[in-house]
Amino acid sequence: xxxxxxxxxxxxxxxxxxxxxxxxxxxxxxxxxxxxxxxxxxxxxxxxxxxxxxxxxxxxxxxxxxxxxxxxxxxxxxxxxxxxxxxxxxxxxxxxxxxxxxxxxxxxxxxxxxxxxxxxxxxxxxxxxxxxxxxxxxxxxxxxxxxxxxxxxxxxxxxxxxxxxxxxxxxxxxxxxxxxxxxxxxxxxxxxxxxxxxxxxxxxxxxxxxxxxxxxxxxxxxxxxxxxxxxxxxxxxxxxxxxxxxxxxxxxxxxxxxxxxxxx
Amino acid sequence: xxxxxxxxxxxxxxxxxxxxxxxxxxxxxxxxxxxxxxxxxxxxxxxxxxxxxxxxxxxxxxxxxxxxxxxxxxxxxxxxxxxxxxxxxxxxxxxxxxxxxxxxxxxxxxxxxxxxxxxxxxxxxxxxxxxxxxxxxxxxxxxxxxxxxxxxxxxxxxxxxxxxxxxxxxxxxxxxxxxxxxxxxxxxxxxxxxxxxxxxxxxxxxxxxxxxxxxxxxxxxxxxxxxxxxxxxxxxxxxxxxxxxxxxxxxxxxxxxxxxxxxxxxxxxxxxxxxxxxxxxxxxxxxxxxxxxxxxxxxxxxxxxxxxxxxxxxxxxxxxxxxxxxxxxxxxxxxxxxxxxxxxxxxxxxxxxxxxxxxxxxx
Numbered sequence: 001x002x003x004x005x006x007x008x009x010x011x012x013x014x015x016x017x018x019x020x021x022x023x024x025x026x027x028x029x030x031x032x033x034x035x036x037x038x039x040x041x042x043x044x045x046x047x048x049x050x051x052x053x054x055x056x057x058x059x060x061x062x063x064x065x066x067x068x069x070x071x072x073x074x075x076x077x078x079x080x081x082x083x084x085x086x087x088x089x090x091x092x093x094x095x096x097x098x099x100x101x102x103x104x105x106x107x108x109x110x111x112x113x114x115x116x117x118x119x120x121x122x123x124x125x126x127x128x129x130x131x132x133x134x135x136x137x138x139x140x141x142x143x144x145x146x147x148x149x150x151x152x153x154x155x156x157x158x159x160x161x162x163x164x165x166x167x168x169x170x171x172x173x174x175x176x177x178x179x180x181x182x183x184x185x186x187x188x189x190x191x192x193x194x195x196x197x198x199x200x201x202x203x204x205x206x207x208x209x210x211x212x213x214x215x216x217x218x219x220x221x222x223x224x225x226x227x228x229x230x231x232x233x234x235x236x237x238x239x240x241x242x243x244x245x246x247x248x249x250x251x252x253x254x255x256x257x258x259x260x261x262x263x264x
Numbered sequence: 265x266x267x268x269x270x271x272x273x274x275x276x277x278x279x280x281x282x283x284x285x286x287x288x289x290x291x292x293x294x295x296x297x298x299x300x301x302x303x304x305x306x307x308x309x310x311x312x313x314x315x316x317x318x319x320x321x322x323x324x325x326x327x328x329x330x331x332x333x334x335x336x337x338x339x340x341x342x343x344x345x346x347x348x349x350x351x352x353x354x355x356x357x358x359x360x361x362x363x364x365x366x367x368x369x370x371x372x373x374x375x376x377x378x379x380x381x382x383x384x385x386x387x388x389x390x391x392x393x394x395x396x397x398x399x400x401x402x403x404x405x406x407x408x409x410x411x412x413x414x415x416x417x418x419x420x421x422x423x424x425x426x427x428x429x430x431x432x433x434x435x436x437x438x439x440x441x442x443x444x445x446x447x448x449x450x451x452x453x454x455x456x457x458x459x460x461x462x463x464x465x466x467x468x469x470x471x472x473x474x475x476x477x478x479x480x481x482x483x484x485x486x487x488x489x490x491x492x493x494x495x496x497x498x499x500x501x502x503x504x505x506x507x508x509x510x511x512x513x514x515x516x517x518x519x520x521x522x523x524x525x526x527x528x529x530x531x532x533x534x535x536x537x538x539x540x541x542x543x544x545x546x547x548x549x550x551x552x553x554x555x556x557x558x559x560x561x562x563x564x565x566x567x568x569x570x571x572x573x574x575x576x577x578x579x580x581x582x583x584x585x586x587x588x589x590x591x592x593x594x595x596x597x598x599x600x601x602x603x604x605x606x607x608x609x610x611x612x613x614x615x616x617x618x619x620x621x622x623x624x625x626x627x
Contacts, residue, residue, distance in 0.1 A: 051483075072480075073485075073486050076485060081484065088481035089481070093473060097470055114463055114469065121466070
């Protein structure tokens, strides 16, 4: 059974068709990329997958379960978690608390238990904190755990978003431009991290990225979206040489060499 | 859990409150005692509003409406329950009139507090569930409207005195009993502060804060933001209702105008002034803003008395210019920070009913 399967998904905003009849399937352990020019509908697809929007038409299945129309927190608890293109951390909470918040959604201590500080509460509290610290260690953020999230450098904020997403124990991780604003050194580390997450956690990963070095370097399968429609799908090598993709990115009269330059 | 330490802390707190109650009610001048009592009630209101406005970031400005619900529900219970449920209630439950009066009044007071709180909580749930879908200004307008609806509803309910207010004189000779002693007010202060603090420094509380920080991100991390907001609203309304019950049995008279939107704004001012989200800030601001007008009244002298409200307003403006984030911002005043490491602390060490060290690793 595929982890994620989109069938003929369409999303309209009034007269604008943001996502037009998209079908996509991800198997467990896939590391796939979603690319396309600005406004192609990539982030809208993420918003559909995480329940921010409900699709106008079509069906979205996660592990064989229909998730379109469910609330965002329900989908997150099923095991679909994301990071955001324009970072959305909890700015005034500490780095540790950002991750603890996400890790806490598995605990069912409840309001009464929390207020009375029962033994169950203490145990849950300890587990959540331990898990959060472990994840911060994994992403080399543990030395910053008491810092407010807003004070972190850009690259660290991106990694904190990944740590926070992992704390929800996802099966499917959606990364929205994880390398945006990173220098080559940082994006190199990020690529290694993404592969490691897939291998160690057994995650299925779908990422949106404009940095072609990252997309071509890390993704095993790439879908190209233009005006809400998928125009090509294949391995990085296929995509790089696909005339439709070159046309979409560079216009029809430009040569293939130009894409190579951009890709390099 | 019922650890020995917890039992000891609770009994010590009760003992200290009883002692203070006995001591203060005999020694303090009537005016000073009144300020102490009204400050305590204001603290319960401000700290409970902070649960909604400060923790989850939902801007509610109808908090006095919940206080009104609690006040009227509790007062109606003791007045109509007189001789029927509670036997012959004493006119006064304050300690100077003997310990007996306090003990006789205690069951009625506990029932009144619960009735006020639960009634307000139910109303909070009914109001909160649909209106918490709205954000920011829109929610503020709904809560403002709710406060007004309560006022108008009360004015048209003859059973609780209608527009004349309610002193209980519905059945001849029976008034709202003076049951609110120092003990009950400050017991409720301790409870609301401890509940807030236990929530604030827990992972459950982090979910509340995450709604304030970024609701969309909170949802994406699996936080049921609707439930969190409704929980905070109901909990805040509960304690506002408790404060209403205290107020009714202290003043022995409630009127629809004492819970208007001007009063609601007083509580919002307290929470903002103390620092949105700061429990100790709310406590301090509630005390200062309740005591300040009284202190100005006595210190400015008769001829300047009329400028009292001007001075009050100027002080507020000044404070907001100097510290727009509020007195404590989002942080807390902690005794262990002030005096090295020693026990948990809030104002006057009130929130030291603590078993877990969870708070020490947080701010």
